[in-house]
Amino acid sequence: MVATMNYSFEIEIKVRDYECDAQGIVNNANYQHYFEHARHEFLEAAGCSFGKMRQAGIEPVVARIEINYKNSLRGGDLFVCKLYLKREGIKFVFYQDIFRVSDGALCATGKVTTVCTQNGKLIKGDELADMLNGYITE
Amino acid sequence: MVATMNYSFEIEIKVRDYECDAQGIVNNANYQHYFEHARHEFLEAAGCSFGKMRQAGIEPVVARIEINYKNSLRGGDLFVCKLYLKREGIKFVFYQDIFRVSDGALCATGKVTTVCTQNGKLIKGDELADMLNGYITE
């Protein structure tokens, strides 16, 4: 099911040993770092860097994150972080999945809900949607 | 509503400057670190350290995490991380809230679902429940 999704972006990352904890596996919080890095690389690739958003006075904020942990990554593991983005009302929701390269195993799925603020107030985000035109999954 | 919960444990923590990112606020992933640290301190306080669980052959694993971000913590902020634990089937679910000390503002709420494994297989967790007797909210 996951495999048939049309992802908009993917990035390959290798686990760094310091990202593992005493259990010998990647610490749970680091998946959030991987997801964040993938989102920022996606936004940059989509021509919508944080600098550009800031110029437009838009400050994106993470409002909610959900992660399901399926299989643990270990030191040196290569993985691919894939994502697509949907607009749900004022929310920009990133669906992000992490697959281990060696065997294709799904390691984690994330759903990251972001909203846009301008001068500290929630906005609809039409301007961001325009910038991301073509990168938002219907 | 949150304020009337009966928490089983709380710990006061001060934000360290390196936990903030370029936006000047605590990076989202670090809340997961705070939640993890609070859970481990709770387990230790409940006489149920990781060492003890390991001796009993129990390996607890985080299966799912949900975090709602409400207000941002900043460098030097003092906050309290409160939690209570519920057993839902084979799941041990931690409900964790972070409050800023200066004004009592709710900064983040977390729901962390953990399960127990033994030799890599899911177990019901009755042994852990016994260890945590008195610390599980009905």
Add this chain to the structure above:
Amino acid sequence: MVATMNYSFEIEIKVRDYECDAQGIVNNANYQHYFEHARHEFLEAAGCSFGKMRQAGIEPVVARIEINYKNSLRGGDLFVCKLYLKREGIKFVFYQDIFRVSDGALCATGKVTTVCTQNGKLIKGDELADMLNGYITE
């Protein structure tokens, strides 16, 4: 020798489990985090917060760091980070030692050389020295 030093500041910290790596000991880079946190707490205690320095147009910068690793800290270990500060020419040099509480073992020694900049240029730092009057070891 270390024991007879007159430290200007100390702070007790407990190792958080996520700070350990797959070897089961605190990852080397985290000592630098501990040292940084102790310096910032010291500066705040000395009435010389980053905010205050910024108002005075002073931007302190770490130019060099040296750390000797003596004994490894482990998950849950309590330690004390002690420091004193010397002025050596335009340099403000922090001497920082980490001792494990359980047995007093010296775990790490750090020497952190900082300089002050103003508008991106090195300055002598007399203003900072005035602010820190009484907290600089001769």
Add this chain to the structure above:
Amino acid sequence: MVATMNYSFEIEIKVRDYECDAQGIVNNANYQHYFEHARHEFLEAAGCSFGKMRQAGIEPVVARIEINYKNSLRGGDLFVCKLYLKREGIKFVFYQDIFRVSDGALCATGKVTTVCTQNGKLIKGDELADMLNGYITE
């Protein structure tokens, strides 16, 4: 001078935004992470992974680290971490330099002194030297 060194290994890395702190630059401790990651990738490339060392009963330990900070890296910066390794008595010393790709600026230089232990005792490290034959700069 640095430019004419014969490095044995190099790896290109891109700064991740969460590695920056509130000053908008990469937090000092993260350079240590970059250096560690480069060393581990070097060892793996040299056919001398941590797994292999552990099988041979060798546990390498960082005894001392020195870092000079020259120019700050920022979010999204691409950099190259280059290194060479010298044997100095029982010490294996890594000389590591970080260059920003955009302008070739030297950002940080590191000298990381490691020693080998076996069952908790210092050893001469001849076995490791044999494994690394051809990768040690005279």
